[in-house]
Amino acid sequence: MKPAGGPYLTASEIGAFVYCPQAWHLGRQNVARNAGGARRLVAGTVAHRQIGARADWVRAIELLRRLLIVATCGLVAIVVIQLFSAGRLVFPW
Amino acid sequence: VVVLVITLVLCLVLLCFLDRWRRSERTELGLMNEAMISADDSEHPTPTLYSARYRLVGRPDQLVRAGRMLIPVEHKPRARRLQDSHILQVAAQCLLVQEVYGVRPTYGLLVLAGGIQERVEFTAALEQRLLDTMAEMRALLREDREPGPLWVARKCRACGFRETCWDGADQRAVR
16 A cells, blocks of 8 residues: 555544544634533543543452452362361262 | 351352442443453553554554454443444554554444444445545645535534634535
8 A cells, every 4th residue: 555645644533524524624723612612522531531540440340350269269279178177078089 | 167168258249249340340331351451541541553654643542352353442422323433533543453563453342322332343445435534634634725614403503613613604505
């Protein structure tokens, strides 16, 4: 494929262009949005930040879950060994 | 032994609780079985992806792994349905992932309001459409041409540039 020339484009501005070419153009020219538009922009940023925070939560929960699985397996092993050594369970062989 | 068994039961209960919590949080993020690699605005931020060949740049909201592929994920928390603009944005991110990581993702993911996951197949036809769109944008920039407003009621009424486009003017064209 022939290399593209011209300025860099961002993935999000491609979406903006497809949604409305004129709004994309005005955004590129740094034309001020009305109060509602500015509010929506801020709300979008906040929503994305919340998604990032939720992603951190999911990671933390998954780490805790993995640790708990390891701990549970260890506990099962200890309980079984204790039961065998106390003679409450006998090896079948 | 009794103490150990009680601890074991508590661990199992906690594990069940964590599993349910994890599943509900992942559902909110629109994830199913994919492994999360990075997420924007998190402790493991998604890197900004560049392609000098396509002169394209972007940062997906998340990168997840599905088999050998890295899949870009885009969140649209206020959107109730999939739109063409979302599809092209995800296509651009798929192209960037292919360029940067060397493996073409066969699809990208879009997460709409309420964590609804939509899959965007990254086909050759979609890639061509993306390249055509980029060429169209660059032509406008090169010629320093304004696309011009076009009244689309549902978009224009909610647009932050409404006054700039339509202040005192008639709705010149309707589509």
